[in-house]
Amino acid sequence: MSSREKILAAVARNQPEAVALPDLNALKDAAQLAEPADLLEKYITVLTGIGGTAYQVGSYEDITGILNVQFPEGRIVNTVTELHPHHQSHVFEDDIHSLENVELAIIKAHFAVAENGAVWVTEELMGKRVLPFICQHLVVIVPANQVVATMHKAYEQISNRSYGYGAFIAGPSKTADIEQSLVLGAHGPRSMNVFLLG
Amino acid sequence: MESKDHAALAEVFNKDEDRVSWHDETLWWIRQKRDKNVHQLPEWELLRETASQIKFNVLSNLSTYLEQFEKNATCNGIKIHWAADAKEHNDIVLGLLKEHQINRMVKSKSMLTEECGLNDYLASHGIDVIDSDLGERIVQLAGEHPSHIVLPCIHKKKGEIGDLFHKYLGTPSNVDDPQFLTETARQHLREIFLTRRAALTGVNFAIAETGEFVVCTNEGNADMGTNLAEVHIASMGIEKLIPKREHLGVFLRLLTRSATGQPITTYSSHYSKPRDGKQIHIVLVDNGRSVQLGREDFRNSLKCIRCGACMNTCPVYRRSGGHSYHTAVAGPIGSILAPNLDMRKYADLPFASTLCGSCSNVCPVKIDIHQQLYKWRQVLVKAGYAPTVKKIAMQLMAATLASPTLYHAAGKMGRATIKFAPFAVNNKLNPWYKQRDMPAPPKESFGEWYARNRAGSQEPGV
Ligand code: SF4
Numbered sequence: 001m002s003s004r005e006k007i008l009a010a011v012a013r014n015q016p017e018a019v020a021l022p023d024l025n026a027l028k029d030a031a032q033l034a035e036p037a038d039l040l041e042k043y044i045t046v047l048t049g050i051g052g053t054a055y056q057v058g059s060y061e062d063i064t065g066i067l068n069v070q071f072p073e074g075r076i077v078n079t080v081t082e083l084h085p086h087h088q089s090h091v092f093e094d095d096i097h098s099l100e101n102v103e104l105a106i107i108k109a110h111f112a113v114a115e116n117g118a119v120w121v122t123e124e125l126m127g128k129r130v131l132p133f134i135c136q137h138l139v140v141i142v143p144a145n146q147v148v149a150t151m152h153k154a155y156e157q158i159s160n161r162s163y164g165y166g167a168f169i170a171g172p173s174k175t176a177d178i179e180q181s182l183v184l185g186a187h188g189p190r191s192m193n194v195f196l197l198g
Numbered sequence: 199m200e201s202k203d204h205a206a207l208a209e210v211f212n213k214d215e216d217r218v219s220w221h222d223e224t225l226w227w228i229r230q231k232r233d234k235n236v237h238q239l240p241e242w243e244l245l246r247e248t249a250s251q252i253k254f255n256v257l258s259n260l261s262t263y264l265e266q267f268e269k270n271a272t273c274n275g276i277k278i279h280w281a282a283d284a285k286e287h288n289d290i291v292l293g294l295l296k297e298h299q300i301n302r303m304v305k306s307k308s309m310l311t312e313e314c315g316l317n318d319y320l321a322s323h324g325i326d327v328i329d330s331d332l333g334e335r336i337v338q339l340a341g342e343h344p345s346h347i348v349l350p351c352i353h354k355k356k357g358e359i360g361d362l363f364h365k366y367l368g369t370p371s372n373v374d375d376p377q378f379l380t381e382t383a384r385q386h387l388r389e390i391f392l393t394r395r396a397a398l399t400g401v402n403f404a405i406a407e408t409g410e411f412v413v414c415t416n417e418g419n420a421d422m423g424t425n426l427a428e429v430h431i432a433s434m435g436i437e438k439l440i441p442k443r444e445h446l447g448v449f450l451r452l453l454t455r456s457a458t459g460q461p462i463t464t465y466s467s468h469y470s471k472p473r474d475g476k477q478i479h480i481v482l483v484d485n486g487r488s489v490q491l492g493r494e495d496f497r498n499s500l501k502c503i504r505c506g507a508c509m510n511t512c513p514v515y516r517r518s519g520g521h522s523y524h525t526a527v528a529g530p531i532g533s534i535l536a537p538n539l540d541m542r543k544y545a546d547l548p549f550a551s552t553l554c555g556s557c558s559n560v561c562p563v564k565i566d567i568h569q570q571l572y573k574w575r576q577v578l579v580k581a582g583y584a585p586t587v588k589k590i591a592m593q594l595m596a597a598t599l600a601s602p603t604l605y606h607a608a609g610k611m612g613r614a615t616i617k618f619a620p621f622a623v624n625n626k627l628n629p630w631y632k633q634r635d636m637p638a639p640p641k642e643s644f645g646e647w648y649a650r651n652r653a654g655s656q657e658p659g660v
Binding site for chain 1: 224227228239240241244245247248251252254255257258259260261264265280281282286330331332333336349350351352355356359376377379380381383384387388391392408416417418419421422425426436441443444445446447448450451458460461462463464465466467468469470471472473474475482484488489491492494497
């Protein structure tokens with residue numbers, strides 16, 4: 001018998017009698033009752049609390065203006081076509097290691113989550129999977145009306161969509177492994193800048 | 199075994215009183231951060247209850263979910279491997295590396311590979327493994343193992359870390375600034391990420407319905423490793439499955455709030471398909487889990503999502519340190535998991551507890567941790583494995599608790615129990631309490647514990 005058969009047989013033999021899955025609706029209703037009135041405000045508060053920076057902007061021009069001041073130097077890789085004149089980039093798979101010197105990566109996110117400051121990004125928005133991690137600083141653009149309250153709402157939004165790779169990203173990379181002192185910029189970006197557009 | 203049991207190892211840890219106090223306070227501070235965050239969610243208890251029910255469903259349908267997951271992950275282009283035990287897991291990983299002629303690998307946090315002793319095994323076959331989580335890298339440089347499943351080097355002071363970095367990473371001597379040391383590790387590990395063709399990660403959750411799996415980190419080290427490598431190997435215990443994607447909404451809300459008091463980890467990465475031309479392999483590991491599933495009294499321990507909350511809150515863990523548990527997963531939950539693998543070797547662990555119940559009250563998936571510890575004591579004593587000194591305590595304890603008259607008399611008799619339950623007082627019979635400046639033994643709270651326990655209610659204010 002292969003290990004596969006052995007494991008499956010042992011599990012089938014030892015697992016208890018079937019227990020039904022709980023209905024998530026009661027929980028979702030309770031979570032909804034506790035939702036803050038202003039999701040955008042909540043999102044900004046939470047993001048700031050976890051070390052991120054939020055900008056409320058009205059247009060892509062506004063974003064360009066801020067980026068020109070905040071990130072005047074270094075290599076920029078931008079995957080957002082609306083954002084001229086920032087560099088468009090076509091990085092080939094064989095060349096992903098060259099992203100190592102990227103100062104700033106600019107990507108879009110599908111939506112943001114108020115309760116934890118996260119944004120949801122899938123592969124096609126990242127350009128390359130490693131981009132939002134390898135850059136020194138990360139800019140994420142998300143429509144201001146795409147802020148959901150909780151992770152329950154987030155997964156309702158994601159639903160059964162297919163993706164090769166997706167990530168919730170909540171703030172800059174961080175660690176507190178040395179005596180619980182919080183340090184931003186562990187392996188990934190040192191800053192996360194979320195532009196809430198609209 | 200006596201030379202290596204929890205009490206003896208705790209005594210070693212307790213020689214440095216300042217460190218013990220600091221360790222204790224730091225973990226308690228994390229527990230308080232957890233409370234603060236948790237209190238912001240009025241639906242917290244319902245969230246825990248829902249998570250608990252989902253996990254019960256998982257355990258009762260595990261064989262079906264495993265097959266479903268295998269099928270869907272395979273459709274997504276992921277290769278599934280099955281490992282009956284630690285040895286087979288290690289062999290599969292080694293085989294994959296050899297197949298690709300890879301002799302250097304970067305790894306992110308995986309307590310399962312600790313359980314399997316993967317690093318040593320690969321090293322003995324000439325494979326260099328570098329742990330990329332900062333805390334794990336630190337203990338690796340020190341030649342140690344993680345002392346906590348979420349905070350691997352919580353037992354180390356920054357001065358010691360500075361010395362390690364000075365010795366191995368070339369920092370100036372006597373520099374212990376966390377910012378500086380972290381930056382040093384960042385530069386050092388960046389070079390590793392950029393040059394390793396294989397990356398191994400753990401798995402926090404795997405979804406039967408979609409065949410995807412989720413890895414959570416704050417540092418971004420898992421993603422840096424996997425998204426640059428050609429081969430991604432994910433090691434996963436078979437109990438990590440959950441039925442549907444929407445259930446992630448429940449578990450991701452619970453995990454980090456319970457672990458560190460953060461609302462979510464910085465990165466919650468969902469791996470569904472490999473990058474074009476690259477590979478993802480998942481090693482599904484049993485290593486005693488199917489046996490534990492068959493132990494009615496202990497199967498609930500397989501609900502664990504490894505948040506570490508039970509350790510942070512445990513008065514024994516906080517004052518004895520993770521290494522005293524001489525097993526990969528320390529603390530209350532580790533003390534339930536370890537005897538399943540080897541009753542003789544880990545017979546001491548279920549006794550390394552005051553049975554105060556704080557662990558059960560913080561556990562996000564509502565595992566009855568302290569009750570299982572108590573049940574293990576009975577099993578171990580019956581099987582003749584209990585440590586001798588503890589055996590006496592155990593018998594008194596058992597006599598008391600086994601009597602319905604005593605058991606039901608919570609108030610006065612509860613206090614009387616204290617007198618006869620040496621594990622809860624400073625008594626020579628209990629090596630645990632040697633040298634410990636514990637809060638007054640819980641005369642009142644033990645009685646309260648009884649009352650609470652009988653009523654099945656929650657820890658106040660949680
Ligand atoms: S037993 Fe519960 S509290 Fe302890 S690590 Fe597991 S999930 Fe967390």
